[in-house]
Amino acid sequence: xxxxxxxxxxxxxxxxxxxxxxxxxxxxxxxxxxxxxxxxxxxxxxxxxxxxxxxxxxxxxxxxxxxxxxxxxxxxxxxxxxxxxxxxxxxxxxxxxxxxxxxxxxxxxxxxxxxxxxxxxxxxxxxxxxxxxxxxxxxxxxxxxxxxxxxxxxxxxxxxxxxxxxxxxxxxxxxxxxxxxxxxxxxxxxxxxxxxxxxxxxxxxxxxxxxxxxxxxxxxxxxxxxxxxxxxxxxxxxxxxxxxxxxxx
Amino acid sequence: xxxxxxxxxxxxxxxxxxxxxxxxxxxxxxxxxxxxxxxxxxxxxxxxxxxxxxxxxxxxxxxxxxxxxxxxxxxxxxxxxxxxxxxxxxxxxxxxxxxxxxxxxxxxxxxxxxxxxxxxxxxxxxxxxxxxxxxxxxxxxxxxxxxxxxxxxxxxxxxxxxxxxxxxxxxxxxxxxxxxxxxxxxxxxxxxxxxxxxxxxxxxxxxxxxxxxxxxxxxxxxxxxxxxxxxxxxxxxxxxxxxxxxxxxxxxxxxxxxxxxxxxxxxxxxxxxxxxxxxxxxxxxxxxxxxxxxxxxxxxxxxxxxxxxxxxxxxxxxxxxxxxxxxxxxxxxxxxxxxxxxxxxxxxxxxxxxxxxxxxxxxxxxxxxxxxxxxxxxxxxxxxxxxxxxxxxxxxxxxxxxxxxxxxxxxxxxxxxxxxxxxxxxxxxxxxxxxxxxxxxxxxxxxxxxxxxxxxxxxxxxxxxxxxxxxxxxxxxxxxxxxxxxxxxxxxxxxxxxxxxxxxxxxxxxxxxxxxxxxxxxxxxxxxxxxxxxxxxxxxxxxxxxxxxxxxxxxxxxxxxxxxxxxxxxxxxxxxxxxxxxxxxxxxxxxxxxxxxxxxxxxxxxxxxxxxxxxxxxxxxxxxxxxxxxxxxxxxxxxxxxxxxx
Ligand SMILES: Cc1cc2nc3c(=O)[nH]c(=O)nc-3n(C[C@H](O)[C@H](O)[C@H](O)COP(=O)(O)OP(=O)(O)OC[C@H]3O[C@@H](n4cnc5c(N)ncnc54)[C@H](O)[C@@H]3O)c2cc1C
Ligand code: SF4
Ligand code: FES
Numbered sequence: 001x002x003x004x005x006x007x008x009x010x011x012x013x014x015x016x017x018x019x020x021x022x023x024x025x026x027x028x029x030x031x032x033x034x035x036x037x038x039x040x041x042x043x044x045x046x047x048x049x050x051x052x053x054x055x056x057x058x059x060x061x062x063x064x065x066x067x068x069x070x071x072x073x074x075x076x077x078x079x080x081x082x083x084x085x086x087x088x089x090x091x092x093x094x095x096x097x098x099x100x101x102x103x104x105x106x107x108x109x110x111x112x113x114x115x116x117x118x119x120x121x122x123x124x125x126x127x128x129x130x131x132x133x134x135x136x137x138x139x140x141x142x143x144x145x146x147x148x149x150x151x152x153x154x155x156x157x158x159x160x161x162x163x164x165x166x167x168x169x170x171x172x173x174x175x176x177x178x179x180x181x182x183x184x185x186x187x188x189x190x191x192x193x194x195x196x197x198x199x200x201x202x203x204x205x206x207x208x209x210x211x212x213x214x215x216x217x218x219x220x221x222x223x224x225x226x227x228x229x230x231x232x233x234x235x236x237x238x239x240x241x242x243x244x245x246x247x248x249x
Numbered sequence: 250x251x252x253x254x255x256x257x258x259x260x261x262x263x264x265x266x267x268x269x270x271x272x273x274x275x276x277x278x279x280x281x282x283x284x285x286x287x288x289x290x291x292x293x294x295x296x297x298x299x300x301x302x303x304x305x306x307x308x309x310x311x312x313x314x315x316x317x318x319x320x321x322x323x324x325x326x327x328x329x330x331x332x333x334x335x336x337x338x339x340x341x342x343x344x345x346x347x348x349x350x351x352x353x354x355x356x357x358x359x360x361x362x363x364x365x366x367x368x369x370x371x372x373x374x375x376x377x378x379x380x381x382x383x384x385x386x387x388x389x390x391x392x393x394x395x396x397x398x399x400x401x402x403x404x405x406x407x408x409x410x411x412x413x414x415x416x417x418x419x420x421x422x423x424x425x426x427x428x429x430x431x432x433x434x435x436x437x438x439x440x441x442x443x444x445x446x447x448x449x450x451x452x453x454x455x456x457x458x459x460x461x462x463x464x465x466x467x468x469x470x471x472x473x474x475x476x477x478x479x480x481x482x483x484x485x486x487x488x489x490x491x492x493x494x495x496x497x498x499x500x501x502x503x504x505x506x507x508x509x510x511x512x513x514x515x516x517x518x519x520x521x522x523x524x525x526x527x528x529x530x531x532x533x534x535x536x537x538x539x540x541x542x543x544x545x546x547x548x549x550x551x552x553x554x555x556x557x558x559x560x561x562x563x564x565x566x567x568x569x570x571x572x573x574x575x576x577x578x579x580x581x582x583x584x585x586x587x588x589x590x591x592x593x594x595x596x597x598x599x600x601x602x603x604x605x606x607x608x609x610x611x612x613x614x615x616x617x618x619x620x621x622x623x624x625x626x627x628x629x630x631x632x633x634x635x636x637x638x639x640x641x642x643x644x645x646x647x648x649x650x651x652x653x654x655x656x657x658x659x660x661x662x663x664x665x666x667x668x669x670x671x672x673x674x675x676x677x678x679x680x681x682x683x684x685x686x687x688x689x690x691x692x693x694x695x696x697x698x699x700x701x702x703x704x705x706x707x708x709x710x711x712x713x714x715x716x717x718x719x720x721x722x723x724x725x726x727x728x729x730x731x732x733x734x735x736x737x738x739x740x741x742x743x744x745x746x747x748x749x750x751x752x753x754x755x756x757x758x759x760x761x762x763x764x765x766x767x768x769x770x771x772x773x774x775x776x777x778x779x780x781x782x783x784x785x786x787x788x789x790x791x792x793x794x795x796x797x798x799x800x801x802x803x804x805x806x807x808x809x810x811x812x813x814x815x816x817x818x819x820x821x822x823x824x825x826x827x828x829x830x831x832x833x834x835x836x837x838x839x840x841x842x843x844x845x846x847x848x849x850x851x852x853x854x855x856x857x858x859x860x861x862x863x864x865x866x867x868x869x870x871x872x873x874x875x876x877x878x879x880x881x882x883x884x885x886x887x888x889x890x891x892x893x894x895x
Contacts, residue, residue: 029644031534032536036534038534042755050802053809058330058332059539060537060539062332063330063332065328086642116324117325119325120325123433127430128389129387133431133711138383139342139382139400145394146394146396153416156426160325183389183391189389
């Protein structure tokens with residue numbers, strides 16, 4: 001099939017950026033979306049045009065590095081990561097618009113690459129359990145009910161891609177934050193820091209210029225890992241609990 | 250063959266303690282010098298890599314009070330390639346009461362490695378494995394659990410006990426997130442300084458000691474020098490020398506290779522693992538191959554049609570026309586034989602013309618029986634995400650039609666040579682995780698890389714590096730130190746060259762061609778003639794690369810083609826060394842199969858009298874003969890036998 005791409009090109013953080021149109025021919029339906037971009041980049045290089053920069057690494061949907069807005073939808077039409085999207089989801093002759101995540105907290109670095117280090121700083125603020133190496137009791141010392149462990153796991157599958165932020169009209173990072181709060185809060189090991197964690201992570205979230213959450217739900221709709229919206233309710237409950245107990249730092 | 254290399258003096262692991270194997274690790278920990286907590290903050294360590302091996306080490310050394318500086322090329326440490334590991338992590342917990350023990354894990358690993366690893370190292374790995382699980386659970390790693398709330402286990406590739414801990418099909422992700430969170434906690438505490446989107450391009454060696462690195466800020470292009478009292482490389486494996494592999498696109502050998510060029514010996518480069526269960530190639534645009542966790546072999550059955558060119562829909566091929574070749578050839582282990590055996594068997598049936606799918610390069614992995622036996626919901630619960638992944642990539646539904654799989658390059662057992670302390674042949678340079686060569690011999694067992702990465706980072710390195718650091722802090726250095734200046738200049742010059750060639754072939758086109766040469770001649774089966782041909786072709790292609798590669802743009806911007814060009818340049822040199830190593834080892838062992846050395850029924854045939862050693866290579870000059878140093882291997886505990894899985 002033949003595809004027309006409208007791609008966001010931006011040389012650097014302070015550059016204005018613009019849409020540029022390219023044609024990609026002989027696209028196989030079995031190609032991944034990123035392989036289609038590889039084909040474009042090979043062609044651009046041979047034509048002496050700067051190839052399009054985009055983030056990617058594992059190409060298996062697990063590292064969270066990839067992510068672009070395709071025809072207005074974060075990661076495109078198939079609730080999966082951009083690297084796991086295949087061209088069979090498109091048709092011959094399609095015109096596809098490709099843009100970077102757009103959010104104040106995620107400044108563009110170049111073309112489709114953005115800076116998501118704000119997520120790391122939210123984790124630094126409390127997205128962990130303090131368990132210095134060597135201090136752990138036997139793994140079976142504390143059984144965890146399977147349902148709790150499963151729910152913790154489901155929340156822990158967040159890959160930190162940032163699609164939730166890109167999809168949110170407020171550019172809120174709440175689903176990402178809530179996923180971590182839920183993962184750690186469901187486990188007995190996570191209890192001692194639970195109340196402080198939610199407050200500290202939320203403070204950092206707000207400091208990073210993410211918008212507030214108004215429960216629109218666009219985040220969960222695009223999340224490639226299916227992080228459920230009710231993690232945000234859990235976060236809110238934890239926050240209330242924390243404020244009520246007055247134990248948060 | 251000696252025209253290809255020079256044989257130098259043998260080497261020894263000076264740090265390996267003697268005495269009963271169970272006491273060696275204790276002994277070493279006791280003899281290692283300690284650093285008083287108050288002095289630790291005066292000592293600095295650079296850790297390159299934030300995968301399991303790097304993040305765990307950075308967190309642990311940070312907790313201990315050292316000043317750690319950590320680097321990764323991705324935009325976040327959480328994206329290191331360890332994230333992609335699916336199947337699980339081994340530990341000798343014996344929670345199943347099925348006869349497992351530290352000794353059995355040790356025994357299985359030495360045997361699985363086809364008697365080309367060190368007994369002392371492997372024993373320590375097995376001992377430490379137990380603590381890893383405790384550590385990860387304490388951090389909140391959500392391993393799979395049973396209804397009673399205790400941890401679940403499964404059995405994994407090539408062993409008969411259930412010792413593999415897992416978190417659905419995302420074990421690496423969960424372990425890495427645990428280590429990453431511990432690392433970020435130390436970043437917040439100020440003990441670890443993190444540099445993301447930074448690529449190490451050179452090692453700085455001063456007075457014979459590793460004292461720093463040259464890194465490029467991948468956003469601004471700035472060439473920086475960083476200094477410390479010791480440097481740790483945890484930069485992962487080099488499977489991408491084959492272009493197509495299950496590794497992430499950015500996995501590279503650059504950090505290791507740069508250290509090798511500065512004097513670090515490179516051990517057993519030819520030992521590569523080809524994983525039997527990957528999704529077959531679908532076209533020449535293919536950029537990577539996707540692994541289907543080998544846990545699938547627990548319930549899926551592998552087969553091909555008995556006759557070649559059987560074009561029937563697999564569901565319509567009756568039992569009597571199917572060849573479940575692994576069950577037929579290896580009745581005791583069946584579909585669970587080690588990876589190298591399963592991979593070569595798949596290659597053989599495809600070479601016989603019985604392969605399935607495009608190009609005949611595939612075999613079926615069939616869940617019809619499992620679905621009948623366990624019911625679809627149980628299969629879904631166990632493998633759901635893998636099935637989804639398969640369907641997304643191929644467009645086929647594996648609940649209905651058997652999966653198609655084919656072997657792909659997956660893991661590299663070779664790596665920088667290290668002693669028992671994980672120190673390379675350059676004092677002050679330590680190497681952990683897949684980047685070193687230490688524990689897996691000629692073949693790694695499933696679920697043992699995660700174990701090794703975390704063993705190295707949480708428990709081994711933090712108990713050995715102190716022996717070296719106790720003599721520090723060393724002399725203060727800065728960017729004007731001649732060795733640092735020289736290293737930074739060399740990096741700049743190389744970048745300038747790459748940008749100024751302005752030839753007419755893209756970096757990827759070179760990388761693909763190199764990968765094809767390696768796959769054809771240094772892949773699942775190797776022989777003298779092919780390897781010689783490969784060496785010639787690699788040299789020609791490398792020359793062409795330096796004359797004709799086309800890298801656009803500038804250094805002082807995010808320039809992904811430039812990043813790739815540097816990595817591919819190093820792959821060329823590594824590829825040649827891999828072929829020389831494969832050529833000199835005129836035996837088959839583990840993942841290294843020499844066509845000239847096989848038993849009557851086509852199994853790998855070792856030659857212990859001649860080759861029971863680690864081949865540690867010393868760099869001389871690009872294209873010049875490397876020097877081979879042999880480290881003899883002795884087996885006091887596990888009797889050396891030809892491996893048999895019959
Ligand atoms: C698809 C897949 C599935 C697997 N499944 C399993 C499994 O189930 N069980 C198991 O035991 N093993 C498994 N393995 C193997 C295992 O995942 C790896 O061997 C292991 O995770 C490697 O960890 P590491 O920390 O050594 O390196 P990596 O996780 O690869 O980390 C390398 C780090 O080094 C950094 N880096 C590299 N080069 C540079 C440079 N020049 N400058 C700066 N930074 C650099 C990277 O940014 C990264 O942070 C699997 C491997 C693959 C590919
Ligand atoms: S919550 Fe979902 S969309 Fe948001 S970062 Fe995590 S995986 Fe991505
Ligand atoms: S490249 Fe890793 S999730 Fe897409």
